[in-house]
Amino acid sequence: MKGEKHISREEVEHVAWLARIELSEEEKELYTQQFNQILAYFSKLAELETEDVPPELHVVNLVNVCREDKAGKPLSVEEALKNAPKRRGEYFEAPRIL
Amino acid sequence: MRAVEAAAEGLKVRIGLEVHCQITSLKTKLFCSCPSDYRGKPPNSHVCPVCLGLPGSLPVLNWKAVEYAVMAALALNCKVSRRTLFMRKNYFYPDLPKNFQISQYDRAGGAPIGSDGYLEFMVEKKRKTVRIRRVHLEEDPGKLSYKGAIDTSPYTLVDYNRAGIALLEIVTEPDMENPREARAFLQKLRSTLEHLGIFNGGLEGAMRCDANISLEGGGRVEIKNISSFKDVEKALSFEVVRQRDLLKKGIAVRSETRHWDENRRITVSLRVKEEEQDYRYFPEPDLTPIEISEETIRRLQSEMPELPDARRERFIRQYGLPPYDAEVLTSDRAMADFFEDCVKLCGKPKAAANWLMGDVLQVLYSLNQDLAESKLTPAYLAELIGLMDKGEISIKIAKKVLWETMKTGKPPSLVVEEKGWKRIADENKLRSIVEKVFSENVKAVEDALRDPKAAHYLVGKVMEATGGMADPETTYRLISERLKALRGSAS
Numbered sequence: 001m002k003g004e005k006h007i008s009r010e011e012v013e014h015v016a017w018l019a020r021i022e023l024s025e026e027e028k029e030l031y032t033q034q035f036n037q038i039l040a041y042f043s044k045l046a047e048l049e050t051e052d053v054p055p056e057l058h059v060v061n062l063v064n065v066c067r068e069d070k071a072g073k074p075l076s077v078e079e080a081l082k083n084a085p086k087r088r089g090e091y092f093e094a095p096r097i098l
Numbered sequence: 099m100r101a102v103e104a105a106a107e108g109l110k111v112r113i114g115l116e117v118h119c120q121i122t123s124l125k126t127k128l129f130c131s132c133p134s135d136y137r138g139k140p141p142n143s144h145v146c147p148v149c150l151g152l153p154g155s156l157p158v159l160n161w162k163a164v165e166y167a168v169m170a171a172l173a174l175n176c177k178v179s180r181r182t183l184f185m186r187k188n189y190f191y192p193d194l195p196k197n198f199q200i201s202q203y204d205r206a207g208g209a210p211i212g213s214d215g216y217l218e219f220m221v222e223k224k225r226k227t228v229r230i231r232r233v234h235l236e237e238d239p240g241k242l243s244y245k246g247a248i249d250t251s252p253y254t255l256v257d258y259n260r261a262g263i264a265l266l267e268i269v270t271e272p273d274m275e276n277p278r279e280a281r282a283f284l285q286k287l288r289s290t291l292e293h294l295g296i297f298n299g300g301l302e303g304a305m306r307c308d309a310n311i312s313l314e315g316g317g318r319v320e321i322k323n324i325s326s327f328k329d330v331e332k333a334l335s336f337e338v339v340r341q342r343d344l345l346k347k348g349i350a351v352r353s354e355t356r357h358w359d360e361n362r363r364i365t366v367s368l369r370v371k372e373e374e375q376d377y378r379y380f381p382e383p384d385l386t387p388i389e390i391s392e393e394t395i396r397r398l399q400s401e402m403p404e405l406p407d408a409r410r411e412r413f414i415r416q417y418g419l420p421p422y423d424a425e426v427l428t429s430d431r432a433m434a435d436f437f438e439d440c441v442k443l444c445g446k447p448k449a450a451a452n453w454l455m456g457d458v459l460q461v462l463y464s465l466n467q468d469l470a471e472s473k474l475t476p477a478y479l480a481e482l483i484g485l486m487d488k489g490e491i492s493i494k495i496a497k498k499v500l501w502e503t504m505k506t507g508k509p510p511s512l513v514v515e516e517k518g519w520k521r522i523a524d525e526n527k528l529r530s531i532v533e534k535v536f537s538e539n540v541k542a543v544e545d546a547l548r549d550p551k552a553a554h555y556l557v558g559k560v561m562e563a564t565g566g567m568a569d570p571e572t573t574y575r576l577i578s579e580r581l582k583a584l585r586g587s588a589s
């Protein structure tokens with residue numbers, strides 16, 4: 001069945017850019033098709049009567065899982081930087097921004 | 099003036115603010131137990147797997163942060179959400195190790211902790227109300243630094259010590275009509291949060307602000323990167339002039355994001371910002387929803403400390419201060435505390451208020467200091483007021499003593515002693531100085547004998563001879579007596 005919304009190739013390109021992923025021409029084509037298939041599943045779900053069902057944003061039935069404001073021991077600087085792709089002194093080094 | 103220009107002069111300005119305040123009273127970060135006292139510490143020494151966003155780590159909410167946020171919402175007259183949740187705000191920037199920020203959102207099923215409030219404050223002796231759209235909790239990003247300027251640095255250095263610190267985001271409606279109101283709003287907000295005991299605005303970077311500003315008929319411009327609330331007024335004033343100039347020339351003001359360059363004191367255009375839906379908010383699956391019970395709200399409400407408005411009214415009642423003075427003093431918690439501590443010691447509320455609002459503020463300004471970092475203590479100011487009260491120093495000397503005390507941290511009585519600034523009231527001592535002045539200023543004495551007003555010149559001469567230390571009343575009396583005696587012997 002046809003979904004009400006349709007994802008265009010431009011939207012796939014935009015989402016790829018937001019996720020900082022580079023896609024080949026073939027992948028763009030493939031994902032456009034797949035995105036639309038996924039949307040089609042959801043339009044099947046949209047056929048259900050949900051007028052009186054409140055939206056559920058969490059699947060776990062828990063609330064207020066919290067901790068006290070008590071300080072623990074942080075990592076050492078060396079531990080913290082251990083997995084850094086690049087470091088400079090005690091800093092993580094990232095590429096220039098602008 | 100051409101018609102377009104004349105019209106541009108009268109255009110209405112609308113300003114809204116988005117303020118970020120760290121909840122500086124918390125001992126730990128928002129979602130992990132890293133200590134929050136990161137200032138002045140080595141980079142990346144206050145981090146853990148959670149605030150570094152390492153795989154497999156799980157954030158756990160600091161409940162105290164929720165309580166403090168509810169207190170802030172109540173103080174800002176907001177409606178408190180009974181059920182709320184955290185969302186992921188997705189974007190790529192090196193200050194976020196996870197590539198998303200845990201925040202709150204008022205759409206997509208989310209709700210901020212507080213909404214639909216207002217804050218009242220005084221500006222140019224008029225009462226102003228600004229509506230608060232929302233108050234929410236989120237995590238602070240890390241701190242970036244560069245080699246030289248941001249746009250020429252070959253790399254970006256990242257320190258995640260600040261990442262995960264609890265941040266209150268407070269968003270206003272665009273209700274402010276000029277830059278001065280924006281500054282007054284921030285001053286009142288700071289004082290309110292400080293009175294709640296959850297915030298210390300004196301800490302570097304604890305309060306940061308984005309502003310949006312539009313002139314009637316122009317686009318909405320957002321200004322980012324305003325790091326002190328004193329700069330808010332400057333940045334907005336710059337924008338008013340820039341936008342008005344464009345409109346005067348008949349050029350449209352386009353909606354855009356600009357960056358406040360505090361060194362050059364101008365705003366500069368940034369690249370087009372990502373659209374709001376591009377943040378792709380969705381509920382944070384690693385955190386449970388928050389329920390804030392009616393009892394919790396009631397308890398927090400009952401534990402609320404005295405806020406600036408109530409304190410202002412008390413200052414008027416208890417100390418007999420004029421409303422304006424009470425407003426100024428309570429617009430800054432440090433100043434209000436200082437005032438009350440000083441009055442306890444000297445018992446002179448009017449004098450304490452005048453000194454604080456006048457000379458003390460002036461000296462602080464010249465020394466580029468905050469009251470909190472000043473060497474002046476309530477005890478020192480009380481001592482200074484006492485010295486004047488006992489007639490040991492004149493008002494003129496007192497001002498010099500204040501300056502010395504604030505510069506060196508020496509108690510006022512010690513300054514007076516070391517500098518030899520004690521008022522000379524000893525009659526014998528003064529009489530011999532008067533005699534010397536009379537013998538050295540024969541012409542002036544003749545003038546004064548004819549015209550009593552000319553005696554002031556002689557008083558001035560005595561002052562000069564004593565370096566301003568002579569007691570003016572005694573001096574004047576001694577001179578009058580001597581003139582009278584001379585007149586008597588002449589006739």
Ligand SMILES: [Zn+2]
Pocket residue numbers: 127130131132144145146147148149150262
């Ligand atoms: Zn941490």
